[in-house]
Amino acid sequence: MIRFSPTGKVFRVWRRFSSLSANTMPLTETITNTFRTNELDPINHRKDHDGRFYSISQSVKKQLFSGGGLPKEYKELSETLNGLSIMVRKPAIELITYLNKTNFDAPVNRYVLYGKTGSGKSVSLAHILHYGSNAGMVLVHVPWVPNWVRFPKGCTPSVIHPNKYDHPIESVEWLRHFSTQNGPLMQKLELKTTETYAWSKREMTAVGSPLSELIDLGMNRAKHATDCVTALLCELKKAALSKRCRVLVVIDGFNSFFSPKSRVRREDKSIVLPTEFVLTDAFLSLTRNDWNNGAIVVSVDASAHPSELRESPLPRYQLGKQGFEHLDPFIPIEVPNYSEKEFHSQIDYYVERNWLQQPKARTERGRAELSFTSGNHPLSLMKLVAPY
Amino acid sequence: MAVLRELVVFPSKCFRGVRSYFFSAPLFQNGSLKLNESVSKDGHALDFEQSDTKKMSKAMKSYMERAKIHDNFIKQQLHEYNIGKRHLANMMGKDPEFFTQTDVDEAIRYLFPSGLFDPRARPMMKHPDEIYPKRKAAEFDVNGRPYHSLFYTSKPNYYTLMHDLAVKFKQLDRHEDKIISRGIQNQKPTELFLFGSEWIPKQKIENVLLESLTDAQYVNLIKTFERFSQHPYSVIEKDFIMQFRRQLAAQVEIQQVPELMRDESGRPYMTYNARRKTSNATVKVIGQGTGVISINETDIHFFQREQDKKQIIFPLQFSDMLGKVDVVATVDGCGTSAQSGAIRLGISMCLRSFVNAETIERMRLAGLLSFDPRTRERKKPGQAGARKKFTWKKR
Numbered sequence A: 001m002i003r004f005s006p007t008g009k010v011f012r013v014w015r016r017f018s019s020l021s022a023n024t025m026p027l028t029e030t031i032t033n034t035f036r037t038n039e040l041d042p043i044n045h046r047k048d049h050d051g052r053f054y055s056i057s058q059s060v061k062k063q064l065f066s067g068g069g070l071p072k073e074y075k076e077l078s079e080t081l082n083g084l085s086i087m088v089r090k091p092a093i094e095l096i097t098y099l100n101k102t103n104f105d106a107p108v109n110r111y112v113l114y115g116k117t118g119s120g121k122s123v124s125l126a127h128i129l130h131y132g133s134n135a136g137m138v139l140v141h142v143p144w145v146p147n148w149v150r151f152p153k154g155c156t157p158s159v160i161h162p163n164k165y166d167h168p169i170e171s172v173e174w175l176r177h178f179s180t181q182n183g184p185l186m187q188k189l190e191l192k193t194t195e196t197y198a199w200s201k202r203e204m205t206a207v208g209s210p211l212s213e214l215i216d217l218g219m220n221r222a223k224h225a226t227d228c229v230t231a232l233l234c235e236l237k238k239a240a241l242s243k244r245c246r247v248l249v250v251i252d253g254f255n256s257f258f259s260p261k262s263r264v265r266r267e268d269k270s271i272v273l274p275t276e277f278v279l280t281d282a283f284l285s286l287t288r289n290d291w292n293n294g295a296i297v298v299s300v301d302a303s304a305h306p307s308e309l310r311e312s313p314l315p316r317y318q319l320g321k322q323g324f325e326h327l328d329p330f331i332p333i334e335v336p337n338y339s340e341k342e343f344h345s346q347i348d349y350y351v352e353r354n355w356l357q358q359p360k361a362r363t364e365r366g367r368a369e370l371s372f373t374s375g376n377h378p379l380s381l382m383k384l385v386a387p388y
Numbered sequence B: 001m002a003v004l005r006e007l008v009v010f011p012s013k014c015f016r017g018v019r020s021y022f023f024s025a026p027l028f029q030n031g032s033l034k035l036n037e038s039v040s041k042d043g044h045a046l047d048f049e050q051s052d053t054k055k056m057s058k059a060m061k062s063y064m065e066r067a068k069i070h071d072n073f074i075k076q077q078l079h080e081y082n083i084g085k086r087h088l089a090n091m092m093g094k095d096p097e098f099f100t101q102t103d104v105d106e107a108i109r110y111l112f113p114s115g116l117f118d119p120r121a122r123p124m125m126k127h128p129d130e131i132y133p134k135r136k137a138a139e140f141d142v143n144g145r146p147y148h149s150l151f152y153t154s155k156p157n158y159y160t161l162m163h164d165l166a167v168k169f170k171q172l173d174r175h176e177d178k179i180i181s182r183g184i185q186n187q188k189p190t191e192l193f194l195f196g197s198e199w200i201p202k203q204k205i206e207n208v209l210l211e212s213l214t215d216a217q218y219v220n221l222i223k224t225f226e227r228f229s230q231h232p233y234s235v236i237e238k239d240f241i242m243q244f245r246r247q248l249a250a251q252v253e254i255q256q257v258p259e260l261m262r263d264e265s266g267r268p269y270m271t272y273n274a275r276r277k278t279s280n281a282t283v284k285v286i287g288q289g290t291g292v293i294s295i296n297e298t299d300i301h302f303f304q305r306e307q308d309k310k311q312i313i314f315p316l317q318f319s320d321m322l323g324k325v326d327v328v329a330t331v332d333g334c335g336t337s338a339q340s341g342a343i344r345l346g347i348s349m350c351l352r353s354f355v356n357a358e359t360i361e362r363m364r365l366a367g368l369l370s371f372d373p374r375t376r377e378r379k380k381p382g383q384a385g386a387r388k389k390f391t392w393k394k395r
Helices: A058-065 A072-080 A091-101 A121-134 A145-150 A168-189 A212-222 A224-240 A254-258 A278-286 A317-325 A340-352 A364-374 A378-385 B001-006 B048-091 B101-110 B156-182 B202-209 B215-229 B232-242 B306-318 B335-352 B357-364
Strands: A001-002 A010-015 A052-056 A084-086 A109-114 A138-142 A247-251 A294-300 A331-334 B198-200 B245-247 B268-275 B281-286 B292-293 B328-333
Touching: A010 A109, A058 A121, A058 A168, A072 A084, A084 A121, A091 A109, A091 A121, A091 A331, A109 A121, A109 A317, A121 A138, A121 A247, A121 A294, A138 A168, A138 A224, A145 A254, A168 A212, A168 A224, A212 A224, A212 B202, A224 A247, A224 A278, A254 A278, A254 A294, A254 A317, A294 A317, A340 A364, A340 A378, A364 A378, A364 B268, A364 B306, A378 B232, B048 B101, B101 B245, B156 B202, B156 B215, B156 B232, B202 B215, B215 B232, B268 B335, B306 B357, B328 B335
Parallel strands: A109 A294, A109 A331, A138 A247, A247 A294, B292 B328
Antiparallel strands: A001 A010, A052 A084, B198 B245, B268 B281, B281 B328
16 A cells, blocks of 8 residues: 655555564564664664664563663553564664764763653663664663662661662662673673772672672672672773773663652651762762763653652753753753654554554544644653553 | 602512403504404493392402502503603703603613613613503403403403414415416415514413413414415415514624734734633634644643643644644633633634635534633522532421
8 A cells, every 4th residue: 555645755655464473573574664674773873764663672672671771651562562663763863873973082971861751761762772782882771760769669878888878679670680781791891890899897809800790799689789889880980991891871860869859768757868879879970971981871851850840851950950060061962752754653653563543543634633632742642542 | 869769660569470351451453463352341231130230240340440440550650651751851951752761761770870680670660561561451341241252262362363363364265266266377376484583482472462371272373373374375464474473683694704914924824812711812823834833832731631632623623724724822711621612712713714614614513613601600698509509408
């Protein structure tokens, strides 16, 4: 079936999938529609891939995102629609261009993705994560910082750092996530510690022991997990500095580190600020531009802050004075609503996956109504198109 | 002024709903409808037994007395009204000879200003006929013999009317026969053209006939009239029929659709201020657009609920202008429902200038161009809310 696109003179050829049987991946078939692209390596994504979907294989998805990184509804939808396909959009293309051209001898660049809630920042970060993985960079990925600030599973006062708080359970989870993401790469790199770490009178990690040992210790001993994380980040920084590896730091919801409150309370019921977490110190240290051979990509989102601080999506407002001074200078990259081309591409994808089943929704008028009612906002469109 | 105060009727003093066959000014004396004879016959006494006559005389006497009192009362009221009119004209510095009822109304409004909402509750000074309900003229003579042949039907006027219709129908038939027999070709039969008017309602017929009718009787009457006016030569009896029809309000004139204006860049646009409940919206629809919408400087997500977004999209979808025009709206007041309704009306009114007449008519039929007059109903004393009552306790 050939039809004219509403935007111009582009012809579209619909693929008919007779059934969406399990594990039918469009990868294996020749893709002839214009809303998909064959280029599956993010390193090669350029401007002409804008508005097109590329598929991520199950194994890659498992490796990169099993500890988090994709928004919950997005992930569920991808499972329903039989395969994770991410739309290549301008913010990600811009970032990839920068990362490809980076002079890794210069201090690390910091990129801040900002935009309205639900405009596609997390998915762009996921795209960058895939890029980093393919580019052989060590991934330091925090899926969603507010999970540590708003829903900590139990904060304990730190032993080593006075007046600071540990996240034993979250640190273990994060170390597991790190090792899943970087497992093969870490084996290949064989990084070693540069310091001795004494955990207690009897336990210590000597100089020159593999980093995987450090990670394993953290995973097994929740009590020391947070300090393991700190140590790991420190080591990675040093490793990058001494050119032993290249590090990509990806943090979603970075502004939560500077949130005015958290759900952690001391015995006297006073609130513990996020800046009093050990994990915050660790990641803030890593996101300083006092090292090279790496890149730092963070996102700031209004939903990462309590409702009092959601007036504006812009970085200066979301980061606050402290956060801004920490990250300054950074490169802000806006994640806007869908452009017309991206919108139609998204609808084409939904139609092809049989997610948009109403025949009226597939017409020009239907598309116009969807565009208007969702305001071309990615999250709104996803919710609008959902069955309930 | 003291004199006037007695003449001006404050509605609490009005006679209302007095139902009796007492005497009043006669009706329809000049028209073709003759309901009853007004002149009371000088009845020659019938040969009744003395006791009966005496009995009837007593009843008749009191009847006549009451009738007389009422008659005098009305005469007195009329006299006072006329005098009062002259006084009023004097007060207002106008010529008493040419002082009309409208002048009287104006003067009363000036001298007795009232803040009451219902016009019928405000002070008025009108001709006694308009204030005091009409009553039937004498229905039977001194001896109790009714004047009207159909008196014992208890609704003589109604049945007279029905009989008249039947008679007239026969007359029209005879006229038609004559025309046919003479073979007059050029005289075309003409039905009465009844467009633009409707039969007067039951209440009005009752006022005219001075008799109460059941619904069935009214329906019967109207059916008879319908049948009568469908006769090919009913135009002959046009005056008679038109007495029982009232003109409908003139068709709403087609509102002038304002012309499109042009802004600096040459794009056509139209603005409208729309209201709904207590919210006001200023809407500007700009042509040669791509479907951009701005509400209070934010996008469509100013409204979070889907129903509000649907209200906004409805006029654009309906007139096929979605994606062809841009909308800039500012709105305040009330709640989201009212705000979205106001914006919807604003968009519809602006779109009139962009679309053809057929679409405007379709929009009007769809209700897009109508102002929604519904407002919050007031809470009444003795109730919990506008309609909700307090808990009813049996004891």
